[in-house]
Each structure stands twice: as C-alpha cells, then as structure tokens.
Amino acid sequence: MTADLSGIRSLLAGITPGPWELDWSGNVVQSLDLVVRTGEHTLEREGIVPAEYVRGDDAAFIAAAPSTVARLLGIVERVEKVHEPIEALMYSGSHQRLVKVCTGCGTDDGNWQRWPCPTIKAIREG
Numbered sequence: 001m002t003a004d005l006s007g008i009r010s011l012l013a014g015i016t017p018g019p020w021e022l023d024w025s026g027n028v029v030q031s032l033d034l035v036v037r038t039g040e041h042t043l044e045r046e047g048i049v050p051a052e053y054v055r056g057d058d059a060a061f062i063a064a065a066p067s068t069v070a071r072l073l074g075i076v077e078r079v080e081k082v083h084e085p086i087e088a089l090m091y092s093g094s095h096q097r098l099v100k101v102c103t104g105c106g107t108d109d110g111n112w113q114r115w116p117c118p119t120i121k122a123i124r125e126g
Contacts, residue, residue: 085100101113101114
C-alpha cells in the first residue's frame with residue numbers, strides 16, 4: 001500500500017496546480033492568467049491555457065487519473081475492511097449493554113475502540 005501511495009504522491013507532486021476545467025470543446029484546460037508563447041505565436045484566451053499547451057507532467061497525471069482513482073479506492077476499501085463494526089458487551093457496574101466497537105482498533109488500556117473509530121471518522125470526513 002505504501003508503494004501505491006508513494007507513486008500517487010509523486011504523480012501529484014509534478015502537476016501544475018489547478019483549478020482545471022473542461023473548455024467548450026471538452027478539452028482539459030487550466031484556469032490561469034497566462035500568456036503562452038510557442039515559437040512565433042502568442043496565445044491569450046481569457047486566462048485559459050488550452051490542453052495542447054499543458055506540461056508533460058500534467059498530461060501524464062490526466063492520463064493516469066482513472067487508474068490512480070481506482071487504486072486509491074482500493075486502498076480505502078482495504079482499510080475499511082480492517083475497521084468494521086461488531087457488537088460487544090459493555091459492563092458498567094451492574095449494568096451491561098451492547099455497543100458497537102471497531103474490529104481493527106484497540107485502546108492503550110486493552111479495551112475495544114468505540115465505533116466509529118478515528119480511522120473511519122477520518123475517511124468519512126475526508
């Protein structure tokens with residue numbers, strides 16, 4: 001999993017910051033106030049750089065996006081499978097009740113972590 005994340009981080013580190021958009025013809029463009037000079041020509045279109053002028057790292061990122069998203073979803077799904085809820089009996093004095101706890105977490109004192117655990121909360125809030 002670390003190798004997957006490292007590769008994804010490397011891919012992301014090389015790209016031009018967004019926001020990126022689709023133009024009227026469906027091309028990926030970057031919304032920036034830029035003037036692009038290519039040889040003898042200068043392009044300036046209301047701050048939009050056409051996809052054919054996007055850097056190589058950006059094109060590689062766009063091309064890898066479907067498989068990258070699939071890998072990220074796989075990682076999240078594997079983490080979620082480790083952190084599933086089960087019911088456990090909790091004792092409090094002479095009372096007992098069922099509570100949901102996480103199968104993948106425990107606390108420093110050896111008890112179960114209440115559900116949803118911090119890992120699942122982080123995934124859902126993210």
